[in-house]
Amino acid sequence: MAENVRVRYAPSPTGEPHIGNVRTALFNWLFARHHGGKFIVRVEDTDQERLVPGAVDAMLDSLEWLNIQWDEGPRVGGPYAPYVQSERLIIYQDLAGKLVLQGRAYRCYCSREKLEQMRRERREQGFATGHACQCREMTEQQRVDAEAATGPPVVRFGMPTEGVTRVHDLIRGDVEWQNDLQEDFIILKSDGFPTYHLAVVADDHFMEISHIMRAEEWLPSTPRHLQLFDALGFEPPQFAHLPMILGPDRSKLSKRHGATAVSEYRNKGFLPDALINFMVLLGWSLDDKTEVMALDMIKDNFTLDRVTKSAAIFDQEKLEWMSGVYIREMSPKELAGNMLPFLERDLPKELVPVDRDYLDSIAPLIQERIKLMETAADSTLYFFEEQPEYDPSTLIQKGMEPQGTLDALKSALASLNSAPTFDHESLEASLRATGLEIGVSPRQFFGALRTAVTGRTATPPLFETMEVLGRERVLRRMEWAVERLAGANLI
RNA sequence: GGCGCGUUCGUCUAGUUGGCCCAGGACACCGCCCUCUCAAGGCGGAGAUCGCGGGUUCGAAUCCCGCACGCGCUACCA
Numbered sequence: 312m313a314e315n316v317r318v319r320y321a322p323s324p325t326g327e328p329h330i331g332n333v334r335t336a337l338f339n340w341l342f343a344r345h346h347g348g349k350f351i352v353r354v355e356d357t358d359q360e361r362l363v364p365g366a367v368d369a370m371l372d373s374l375e376w377l378n379i380q381w382d383e384g385p386r387v388g389g390p391y392a393p394y395v396q397s398e399r400l401i402i403y404q405d406l407a408g409k410l411v412l413q414g415r416a417y418r419c420y421c422s423r424e425k426l427e428q429m430r431r432e433r434r435e436q437g438f439a440t441g442h443a444c445q446c447r448e449m450t451e452q453q454r455v456d457a458e459a460a461t462g463p464p465v466v467r468f469g470m471p472t473e474g475v476t477r478v479h480d481l482i483r484g485d486v487e488w489q490n491d492l493q494e495d496f497i498i499l500k501s502d503g504f505p506t507y508h509l510a511v512v513a514d515d516h517f518m519e520i521s522h523i524m525r526a527e528e529w530l531p532s533t534p535r536h537l538q539l540f541d542a543l544g545f546e547p548p549q550f551a552h553l554p555m556i557l558g559p560d561r562s563k564l565s566k567r568h569g570a571t572a573v574s575e576y577r578n579k580g581f582l583p584d585a586l587i588n589f590m591v592l593l594g595w596s597l598d599d600k601t602e603v604m605a606l607d608m609i610k611d612n613f614t615l616d617r618v619t620k621s622a623a624i625f626d627q628e629k630l631e632w633m634s635g636v637y638i639r640e641m642s643p644k645e646l647a648g649n650m651l652p653f654l655e656r657d658l659p660k661e662l663v664p665v666d667r668d669y670l671d672s673i674a675p676l677i678q679e680r681i682k683l684m685e686t687a688a689d690s691t692l693y694f695f696e697e698q699p700e701y702d703p704s705t706l707i708q709k710g711m712e713p714q715g716t717l718d719a720l721k722s723a724l725a726s727l728n729s730a731p732t733f734d735h736e737s738l739e740a741s742l743r744a745t746g747l748e749i750g751v752s753p754r755q756f757f758g759a760l761r762t763a764v765t766g767r768t769a770t771p772p773l774f775e776t777m778e779v780l781g782r783e784r785v786l787r788r789m790e791w792a793v794e795r796l797a798g799a800n801l802i
Numbered sequence: 803g804g805c806g807c808g809u810u811c812g813u814c815u816a817g818u819u820g821g822c823c824c825a826g827g828a829c830a831c832c833g834c835c836c837u838c839u840c841a842a843g844g845c846g847g848a849g850a851u852c853g854c855g856g857g858u859u860c861g862a863a864u865c866c867c868g869c870a871c872g873c874g875c876u877a878c879c880a
Contacts, residue, residue, distance in 0.1 A: 323880045358879055423878075430876085439804040440876060465878050483807070492805065500878040507880050531806055531875040552807085559813090561872070592814060592828090599816035600827045616818075622873070626813050629829040639842075679842040739838090746838095757838035769840035 316348025317521045320381070321511065323355040324366035327572035328373045330625060331526065331556040331564045334590045338553055339524050340379045341591065341613040348521070352384030353514060354395040357504045373573040377583045383518075391518040396510050403505035406513055406543060407466045407498055415542040416498060418464040419446040420457040439492040447495060466499035468508075468539060476534035481522070481551035481615045488534040496535055508535050516545040524551045527622070528563070551615055554594045555622040564625060571625075580653050580684020581630065585637035589630045593623040603636055635682040643674040650674065650687040657688035662695040669694070672779045676771035694780065698791055699766025703799040706762045706792060708755040716759055717796050719751050723760055724789045733782045735774035742774070763792035 320336040322328060336352075343350035352374070354367055371386060383389025393399060410416035421429075421444045430440050447469055449457070458464070470493040477487040498509035505513070515523060523536075530552045540547040558568030570576065576586055584606070591609055592602060595618050638646060647670045654670070655663050673694050681690055693699040707716045726745040730738060746756040757773050764785055770776055777785050 321880090325880075355880065361879065419878095426877090434803050434876090437803055486806070488805070494876080497878055502878075504878085506878070511880095526874095527807065528874055529880090532880095533806095554808085555874075557873080563874075589814095594814095596815055598827090602814090602828055619815075621808050623815090624813060626829070629814065632829055635842090677841095680840065743838095753838050755838090761839060767839085771840080773838055 315519075315521055316343055316346040317351065317519055318343050318348065318524055319351040319353050319515070319518065319520055321353045321355045321514075321525075322370050323358065323361070323507075324363060324370060325358075325361045326363050326366055326369075327574055328370045329564060329566075329571040330573065330576075330590065331571075332370075333373060333377065333379075333573050334556055334593055335524070335526055335553055336374060336379055337377075337587065337590055338595070338613075338618070340381075341610055342522065342524060342615070343382075344610045345613045349382040350380075351389070351391075351518060351520070352381040352394065353518070354385060354397075355507060355510065356395060356397045357507060357510050359397075359502065359504065369574065373577075376577055377573070377587055379587075396505070396514065399510075399514070400504065402513055402517070403509050404499065404503060407505065407509060410468065410498070410542060411466060413542070414469075416466050416468045417447050417449075417495075418454065419444060419467045419495075419497070420454075420461045420464050421446060422461070440494050444495075463501045465497045465501050467495040468498045468535070468542070469495050470535070470538060476537050478533050478537060478550050480530070480533075481549055482554075482618050483530075483552060483620060486530065486533070490534070490538075493534055493538075498539070508532060508539065512536050512539040512543065512545070515548055516540070516543070520548050522549045522551060524553060527552045527555050551618075554619050556593055557622050557624045559624060561622075561624065568625075570627075576630075578685070580649075580687065581634050582637045582649070585634040586630070588637070589633045593625065594619045603633070631682045635679075638681060639679050643678060644671055646678055647671045647674040650684055650691075653684040653687045654691065657685075658692070658695060665695060669779075676775055676779060680771065693765045693767060693770075698788060701762060701766035703792075703795040705768065706759050706796055708758040711751070711755050711759070713796065713799075715751070717793065719746075719749060719756055719759055720763060720789065720793050720796065722749050723756070723763075724786070724793060727782075727786060727789060730782075733778060733785075735772075735778040738777055739774040760789075764788050 318339040320339050322332055322336075340350045342348075352371070354370075356362060356367075367385065374381065381387060383391060384394045388394075396403075407416060411418065426444065429444065433440055446457075446464075446467070471490040474490050475487045476490055476493075477485060479485055496508055497506050499505055511523075514520075533550060533552075537547055556564050558564050558571075560568075564571055570579070573586075577583075587606065588602075588604060588609075591604075591613075595613065597604060597608070597612050597617070641649075647667070651665070651667070651670065654665050658665065673691055677687075677690050681687060706720070707713055711719075722745050723742060726741050727738075730741060742756070742760070743753065746753055749756075758768075761770055761773050762768065764773070764777060764780065780788075
């Protein structure tokens with residue numbers, strides 16, 4: 312298997328790529344990288360009605376954002392171009408024509424209504440849908456008559472009427488289907504476009520795909536593809552049907568499950584590496600304990616025998632934890648660089664642009680307190696605001712009185728005013744001494760100072776925060792707090 | 803209805819040749835520690851009769867049979 316691995320990711324451009332799609336792309340890519348093979352992206356746009364403008368770009372952008380590079384496909388080209396099915400129609404039409412000539416496919420003139428009716432009846436009788444119509448057995452005269460009476464026909468593939476079709480799935484083992492229970496499926500639509508079934512078989516053959524790795528929902532159509540490969544005289548690739556990704560209600564992941572598009576995760580400020588690491592764990596594992604892994608380790612160990620059979624539910628909370636892990640692993644400067652665009656997006660306009668050096672000094676303080684870049688603006692707002700707004704009563708700590716709080720703030724202000732340096736070590740030393748002197752517990756004293764300096768009850772460590780804010784800002788805010796409390800009518 | 807796949811803590815999973823598994827790790831949850839708050843971190847806890855019922859075996863989550871449930875497919879969609 313080591314030589315000539317060629318796998319593909321073949322999305323249809325019908326909207327924003329979601330986690331399920333991209334997880335499939337990820338597994339294909341990892342498989343290719345593990346085996347030193349090629350990863351190909353192919354656009355399956357054979358359904359003209361469902362095309363969504365911009366969807367191809369959205370797809371490719373998502374892959375690029377995640378750093379999943381493809382060796383052949385749109386934007387990069389390759390020896391088997393074009394990689395867009397709507398530009399390969401002639402291939403499919405030619406193949407369909409040959410199959411008709413060989414008697415392996417036939418033209419079908421049935422209306423959708425008639426088909427639907429027949430299927431309903433068969434189902435009511437408890438049968439499989441099976442072969443739906445009689446067009447397969449038409450005489451030449453009947454065909455001519457039908458041609459005149461209806462519009463352009465579709466081309467159906469005639470499934471064998473006996474025997475079984477068997478696949479050795481690399482993940483699921485042997486699976487087989489009874490041929491006479493299979494329907495004669497359409498390979499060429501009346502608009503001249505192929506269906507997925509024909510196009511996928513043709514392209515996978517001509518692009519020399521070695522393994523078809525796709526979601527489990529495709530397993531039922533595998534016998535069709537196998538029969539097509541056979542009828543066309545093509546050697547079929549190997550198959551591996553990946554477990555699906557489900558929403559919290561255990562049904563196939565879809566828009567109604569909330570955030571499913573990759574772009575949404577990007578906008579929320581998840582790191583691509585964290586998302587990759589999380590997604591790979593949905594259906595694959597390294598061992599019984601390792602979860603946080605560098606990409607190289609994943610590539611080195613990514614084999615199909617470690618892929619799960621059962622579907623997985625997408626757990627947002629665990630993703631957020633993973634995101635936090637990756638944030639804590641990077642350098643403060645990297646964090647700052649990552650936060651920058653989000654701050655410029657989310658901070659009040661008058662506070663933008665932010666000073667990069669200042670941001671660099673803030674980053675280490677919030678590094679272990681942030682999980683998503685989306686929250687960066689809120690958790691750093693008080694660093695940028697001139698004066699955070701807050702209710703003066705929140706200055707008063709549990710067990711303290713307004714007057715005592717005011718006195719404490721004044722003492723702190725005096726201490727701060729006379730501080731020779733404004734680094735956190737000396738600030739802490741002198742403020743602790745002050746607290747001791749006036750008999751206010753550290754919890755109460757620093758709590759009051761925290762509110763005075765940041766307007767918040769939960770922040771990074773107080774003295775580091777003061778150091779980063781700097782003497783001027785801290786003194787101004789302290790003075791303001793004293794004024795506010797004194798004028799608050801609480802005393 | 804038919805066909806197919808799946809079934810280990812709430813969730814992601816380990817468990818690949820039956821014994822080291824009366825089932826391990828992680829997220830979430832709870833408690834304690836650390837502590838100026840919030841986090842992060844450390845320690846500990848609760849949580850799975852391995853879907854159910856039969857077998858086989860000295861011994862089964864692991865093998866066999868049956869059943870149940872869930873999901874997927876069942877389009878001139880992919």
